[in-house]
Amino acid sequence: MLRDGGGRRSWNISAPICFGTSVFHIVQDPRDPKRMVLSSKAGHLGPTVMVSADGGRKWTEAAKPPAFPAGLTHRSQHGDQPRTVDHVFWLQPGHASQPGVWYAGTSPQGLFRSQDHGRTWESVDGFNAHEKWHDWCGAKEQAPPDGARLHSINVDPRDARHLYIGMSSGGVFESTDSGASWKPLNKGCAADFIPVPNPEYGHDPHCVRLHPLMPDRLYQQNHCGIYRMERARGEWERIGTKMPKKIGDIGFPMVLHPRDPDTCWVFPMDGTSVWPRTSPGGKPAVYKTTNAGRTWTRHAHGMPETNGWWTVFRQAMTADAGKNVGVYFGTTQGAVWASRDEGERWRAAAEGLPRIQSVEAAYL
């Protein structure tokens, strides 16, 4: 945990939390800021979830971590296999009107709900046991190399029953009944790795964000570009076409400005050939739009000008709620970078850490 040493100019790093485990996501509860939930997996052991009620000082393991119900299967070239959680990938606090409710997305793709601040988790069977789950999620071998993940769980601030999810092997889906039923929401989004034109699902969103002040606007960093959807129009529009051609519009994270629905940040990644998980040309940079994707500007002041052969995963970039918004990202090479001026200038806040999966800003 990095704590502001004053004016967001310097950062003090704590001792490791859950030392030796992979933490895919660590999230503060905006409804009760002392509460936090993290997902954890150690090398040899099965996945679990840890909860804190004191701002991250003490962590207690969930009494019942996410686990698929008996009888659910996963198709495979070796026949149907029991479906079991490999890791908990994404955590999302529930609606403001539902204190204690959290959602979790897993790999293989599953959705789980807790009603007790993350202590016990139940399967959202409307998704996990849906008759089309196998069609939507594909067979085991169709997953990306790191596993197919359910992520980007968004809760409509106007309606606790209205949920969106992103699936790295399936696309964006929507529920208007608290997860009891689902429908795909991928119209207009490319899926050039599928040999079917304009498929209804099967897409690969990397990160989907709903703006809380404009909940009918969604942004998406997808495997096939950067998109925005206005729900009234009902189609994804590829706003990444306005990115410089030599940079492209491939990447993992999508970060929204907390008060301006037209402003967001992305972190482009080399998507030209073998997807090396590096910045294009080894020159890392944040790109920012202030007009909902009509134009993008490059911001790399302070970052390495060459040989920056790293990138940023989807949970590893975030913004705070400061007057001048702070933007933060963690790299695949274990550095945390911070900007205190809305992404214009950057400084390393920490270096020499392991590969970073998740960066979240929290006020304690």
Add this chain to the structure above:
Amino acid sequence: MARTVRVLVPGPLRSYTGGRSEVTLDGCGPLLSDVLAALDANHPGIRFRMIDEAGRIREHIRLFVESELARELHTKVEGEVQIICAISGGVQPLPARPRLDGQNAVQDFRIRPIDWL
């Protein structure tokens, strides 16, 4: 018949046992599944880190009962269970294993874990 079972716990799971590398369980049922249930009752959460929700031993966990690799949870236990976190790797398949004493079992396992799958 209820029995006392000694369980040897590897480093990654000792957060559940208060740092102890060995715990003793009294009144266990006869099967490995009974031992794991008793272990989880005393050290909540430890079983799920080793056994998935379909009841399968996780990919990188090995359970030795009386120094023999147990492939199934209905293996009978006399007095000792050793939990091993597998070291991934292995070079080539071994022929079917003869019965090994405990010392050799651990050594072979560390060198060629894949052979045991």
